[in-house]
Structure formats: structure tokens, C-alpha cells
Amino acid sequence: MADPQIGIYGLGTMGAALALNMADNGISIAVSNRSADPITAFMKRAEPFSAQVRALDTLEQLIEALPKPRLLLAMIPSTAPMDEFLTHVIPLLAAGDTVIDAGNADFHATRARAAQLAEHGLHFVGLGVSGGEHGARHGPSMMFGGAMDSWQGLQPILSKIAARFEGAPCVDRMGPDGAGHFVKTVHNGIEYADMQMIAEVYDLLRNGAGLAPAQIGAQFTRWNEGPLESYLFEITGTVLGYEDALGDGPVVDAILDRAGQKGTGRWTAIEAVKLGQSATMIEGAVAARAWSAEKPLRELAGAALGSDREAFSPEPDDLEAALLAARILEYAQGFRILAAASEDYDWQLDFARIAEIWRAGCIIRARLLDDIASAFRDGAPEGQLFLAPRFAEVFEVGIPALRRLVSQGIAAGYPLPVLSSALAFWDTLRQPRGTAALIQAQRDFFGRHGFDRVDGQDAHHGPWWD
Ligand code: 6PG
Secondary structure (H helix, E strand, C coil): CCCCCEEEECCCHHHHHHHHHHHHCCCCEEEECCCCHHHHHHHHHCHHHHHHEEECCCHHHHHHHCCCCCEEEECCCCCHHHHHHHHHHHHHCCCCCEEEECCCCCHHHHHHHHHHHHCCCCEEEEEEEECHHHHHHHCCEEEEECCHHHHHHHHHHHHHHCCEECCEECEEEEECCCHHHHHHHHHHHHHHHHHHHHHHHHHHHHHHCCCCHHHHHHHHHHHCCCCCCEHHHHHHHHHCCCECCCCCCEHHHHCCCCCCCCCHHHHHHHHHHHCCCCCHHHHHHHHHHHHHCCHHHHHHHHHHHCCCCCCCCCCHHHHHHHHHHHHHHHHHHHHHHHHHHHHHHCCCCCHHHHHHHCCCCCCCCECHHHHHHHHHHCCCHHHCHHHCHHHHHHHHHHHHHHHHHHHHHHHCCCCCHHHHHHHHHHHHHCCCCCCHHHHHHHHHHHHCCCECCCCCCCCECCHHHC
16 A cells, blocks of 8 residues: 555544545545544444555554645534643654644634644644535535745645636635635534525424425425536525434424524634624624524413514515525625634735635535635625626515514514524625714713714814713
């Protein structure tokens, strides 16, 4: 067997899937795991590619088996276990070696780890990987953050295992240290907003229009053949068609209405606010997940306050136009966070390229991303997607549709945290003069904070202080 090109430590679901993908693509790999059983199980799965795979019993042996400069992918939790792993591994490595974290990590941790390893002449790469287990095995979308040297070593490997859009691999270097993990975090924030937007429409169609899950699923499948084509619409169409294997009726009715979250959506909202931004659609989605977890409170409140709402049947065409407009706004918010971070951390993110590598393999892959990439390449005014001329016609039809949908839906009693935030974002940003003059007056009144005047005189106080 040729020298392994890369070592993979950690053969859990994602580690094993990435390793099999590499071996399947002719990349020679060395693998190991903290405990022995996953190694045995992995080698059984890797039998068809055994010429490419070498299993080592220990981390020390794995490192020894890799040619320098080493590429060592650690597929372990990106929290405390990663720090313990690094403490252990640093003395075993040599200058120029690279450790890769391909999990969902907080990009602040990735930046700190990159700085820590740099002190030893080592590189730390934060690699955002999207597409779940299936993607990791058959072609994920990947967002690399790290040193150029590491990129040069990894690029040939990642390009072979990545998802492809019209033949082009969906992977690129986003920037140094935490850039890749940050872009992946925002990807997940957009994922949250898209999923919640779908759930809001499901609520309207199920409880407002009285449609059965299978009918709603069929509607999503139809939408998936048009401009809303996307992985999340596709799977929504599929899952709503399933019956419960353990009881009667649709499986969606057998699932507890309490959504989990590992934290990336929350990180996106937190980072947006820290950057002086606000991604209200993503925040709305994070809020909806948090409130979903308060099941006992909702049961109590429903009994105390009443949970009735009125019938409401939105038109499918109206819904399609509204959803398309809202989806563009959700991406617009995501890219605004990326722009703010790019400036703060001096990453020089390439937004068109990010949209391109999201076109296949990842959870938010959508037909729209091709247009978004073109919008950035054409030079969206002020870098704002919602001002891109190519979306003007979509908004011309979609915003009135969204307005009807949100106003009628809310009037009928349906919570629409993401769809209503889309409209508030749109309506706020198209007002040259907003309401902040009154906020400034209040701030000055109670705290003597001062305000700038429209006639250009700065730092004034109101007559209440005369
Ligand atoms: C992906 C997914 C993946 C995972 C999320 C789910 O891009 O492949 O985003 O990373 O499914 O961690 O996150 P929540 O548990 O927060 O929903």
C-alpha cells in the first residue's frame, strides 16, 4: 500500500463516512480510534477498498504511519474532547503538520486552537462539512478555514470527496483559522430559518386549510420542481408522505413537537448581534425551537388562554411567490452576517464562491443559490442581495404575496416568526427615514445621551435639558 495521504482519528458516524468516501475515491488513508471496536467495524465496511486503508491501534501508531507534513483529521467532539486531544497530540507532531477539525465547532474555539498550534509550528484547520452522514459518505459541501500550506495539502483530497455541481467540487478555502467554521455556522443558521419557514407554511396548510400531511407533502414536491427546488423542500415532501409504522396515521403526527438544537443556529444569532447585525429570520427560527421545547408551558397556556385559531386557506401560487421572496431575504440576512464577520476578522470572504459551494451536497442546497452566486458576481448594490436587479421581479410579485400571507395568517392566529420577520426586515430597510429619531429623543431625555440633527449639527440635546 502507498503511504497514507491522510490520517483519520475517530470512526464515529461522520468520521467513518468521510474515511469511506476517501477510500472509495482512491485516496490512501490510515485510520484509528480511541477504542478498538469501531476500528474493527470500520474495516469490515471498508473491505471493498482495503488496498487504500490501513488501520492502526493507537493514535501514536497512526501519527507514525503518516508521511510529513502530516494531515490528521480528528473526528471527535469539537468541545473539551478536542482540547484534550490537542494537548495529547501536540508533542507527537512535527512542525508543518496539520490537525483538521471537521465537526461543527464554535469558530472562536477554532481561532484559539489555530493560535495555540501555531506556537508549535503546527496548523489547525476548521473544516465545515455539510450534508449529514449521507453527504459525508457520498459528497459533502465543505468550507475550509486554515493556512494556505494546509489547503495545498488537503485540496486534492477534499476535491475528490466533495459533492459536485455541474462537475465542479463544492469545496473551497474560505479564509484563515475560524473562517470555514464561521461560514458553516451561518449555513446552519440559514438552515434553521428555512426549516422554520417550511414549518410555518405546514401549520397554515394543515391547521388553517385543513389539508392532510400527505397532501401538503405533495404540494412541497410540486414546489420542488420549480424555483423553490431545494433539498429541504424535497425531504419535506418525502417525510410528510410517510405513515406511522407503530400506529395509525401520518408519522408526523406521532412525533413530539419539541425540536432539538445542537447550537449552531443559536451561535449564528449570537454572532450576528455581536457583529452589530441582526438576522431576525434566523433569530425567529432559534426562538421557535426554544419555545417548542416548552411543551408543558404551552399546554398550560393553551388551556388558560385558548388555542383556537381561524380557518385560513392561502393560495398555493401566492405561497410559492411568498416563499421565494422570503427565502431570498433569509439568504440576504445570512450573507450580511458573513459580510460583517469578513470585515471584522479581515477574512475577505468570497460571497459568490460561498453560494457556489452551497449549490450541492449541503443541507441548504437550493436552485436559488445559482442565482445568488450570479447576483454577487454581477455586483449586487452595496453587496446586498435584496437589492440585486436579478431578484427585482421576484420581489415585485413575492413581497405583496408575503404581505397577504403574513397579515392574513397572523389575523387568523398563526405564529409566523420567520415569515413575519422577513417582512419587517424588508419594510425597515426600504425606509430612508425610520423611527429611530424618537428612540434618540427618549435616550437623550432619560440619559442625556445626545443626538445628531438632520441639519448636520452633531451631539445635541433636546429642549428638555434647557
Ligand atoms: C449539516 C447539518 C449538520 C447537522 C446540524 C443539526 O450541514 O450537515 O447542519 O451539521 O444536522 O448539526 O443541527 P441542530 O441539531 O442544531 O439542528
